[in-house]
Amino acid sequence: MKKQALIVAALFAAAASVVAVLATSAGGGTRSASAKPITIGISLSLSGDFSDPGKAARRGYDLWQQVVNAHGGILGRTVKLKIVDDASSPNQAVSNYTTLITRDHVDLVFGPFSTLLTAPSARVAYRYGYAFVEPAGGGPAVFQQKLPNVFFAQPAPVINCGDPFVHFLASIPTSKRPTSGAYPALDDPFASPIAARMQGQLSHKGVKSVFKTIYPPETTDFSPIVAKMASKHPQLVAAGTQSDDAYGLVRAMIQLKLNPKFVFLSNGASSALEFPDKVGRSQTEGIFSCGDWFPQAKNQGNNQFVAAYLKKYHGSALAIDSGSAEAYAVGQIIQAVAKKTHSINNKTVIKTLHKGKWPTVEGNLSWNKYGAPKGSDILVEWIHGKLLPVWPKSLALHKPTYPKPRWH
């Protein structure tokens, strides 16, 4: 009997130790599961037409990953980015996000570069219930889809780019405001709506429209356009431009000696390195543009972003592409949601982001129900060879200077 009791006791002990071991390993398993990295899937244009801005976005994402992991990750888990190339193709981007979600089962997805790729990709994310915080899809095509999972990580939709310039003009004495305006614009879903919106706003404020044209994307010779514009003697030129057309337009204005009191170019002139290189630094003086980010901004984490960027990629702060800051802001938004809700569940992320303001390097962001930001871009101006924020006053590093000096 005694022997049987001993055997039973031994069996109990063995069973208990097996249970203990299993419990330990199960517990360990739970810990290891919780320590499993958070995987974030991203499709980016690392080749093809958008490869340069795509790579700039990648630098922003990579930098955010490095910074966040250096500070313990998110919810105690390290962040792992799974970035795949879409070759600047919308179809490939759709395919990439489908694969990232359905095959790789990533925890979250971040957006690609440009509206062209963001619009169809956002639909894929919506179909599978994923939040779609995105850095570069700010065109109407994205918000017109009315998807509740989209959040554009910039202060304002792209077509509102001219708003701060219009507000600035409204703030100056009437006698110094332009009385006539010319509105050339690239035939492009971003550029021409900006010029049209500005024309409407300024006409409403008494600026007479004397010239308007939309030129095709393949236009290389801007001199006939500028010749016609010059014949109307506008005091303001507000152009919806992208990049090379902005350079061509300015060069033609210099050559044909069209000297308006105000020049605003929606894009192209906002590049701190490219623009002076293409038109000559001394000719940039007094040209306005719009921007969503600048290196001196006092926004959440901006100093840390700039310092980390320069440490990792070298160069100067002025050379940092705003596309990197936009991508970095996407990461900051998710980080902030996780901190607030202790969750990275996509449903929670979507629900949470529809309320409140979210501080990022791009400013304090908030959105309408379809992901369009409610803020305003920054008016920037070329002053003494530097691109400086000049409006709104709260963000300005310099007073706006006007009228624009003559070309020389």
Add this chain to the structure above:
Amino acid sequence: MHLVVQAVILGLLTGGVYALMASGLTLAFGVMRVINVAQGALIILSAYLTYTLFVHAGLDPFVALLVITPGMFVLGMLLQFVFIRPLRSEDREELSLLVTWAIALGIEGVLSVVFKTTYRSVNTGYTNATWDVGGYTITQVRFYGFLLSVAILGLLFLALTRTRIGRAIRAVVQNPVSARLLGIETERVAAVGFGLSAATASAAGAVYAMVYPFNPNSHYDLISLLLTIIVLGGLGSLGGAILAALFMGVAEAVLAATISPTWAKLTFFVALLTLLLIRPQGLFGVKARGAI
């Protein structure tokens, strides 16, 4: 009226540059029946070489031509030797489209890797300089480009009419079989013709780099423009290409200045289609092989 005259002046200067760019394309077709859709890429390659020599060696684009032109001539001969010569003569016109398209994509790929897709331009001290003549503006860089076009096209004309190899080229254009029977080494002539075609791209590239911002993708817009010009002028006709280029430059500028830039492109293509319906061989082309 002032606006129209100003537009005509601007158009003529632009048309001169177009003529230079199109001359190489029409030469390649005239000599070898090769539709060289890589001509646009060769021009952009030359623009990058001009840019590199300007930025890193401080060479003025017009001086840099002395270095780039021989290099492009050799590259043209090499391309002909490696890619065009192996094509069977009976399939050459069709296959050359594919082969030269592949060359264009190859050049674009290399340029994208080396220079990225950022736009570049060459800003010399006279890039934005102008003359005022009777109230009309003449941009100096385009005027120099126009003069260069006239000089290169004049040299090309002299080479084709006054030199032995030029006469051989014209003989091959007119009747390759007879030319071969008379002892002309047609393949050698073809290589020289392709080399000359690429050499014109060097001058066109230098001017392009000074007048327009460019990136590796710029050749797509260029080649569609150049093909339009040589079709309008008549495939293989140098004189036709020059006149068509001038016509296109002026028509574009006048229509852009008086109607709209979008209509300028559309109206031009409508005119081209109309002409081709009436005269399918273009303004100066001939139905059979003819004089260049």
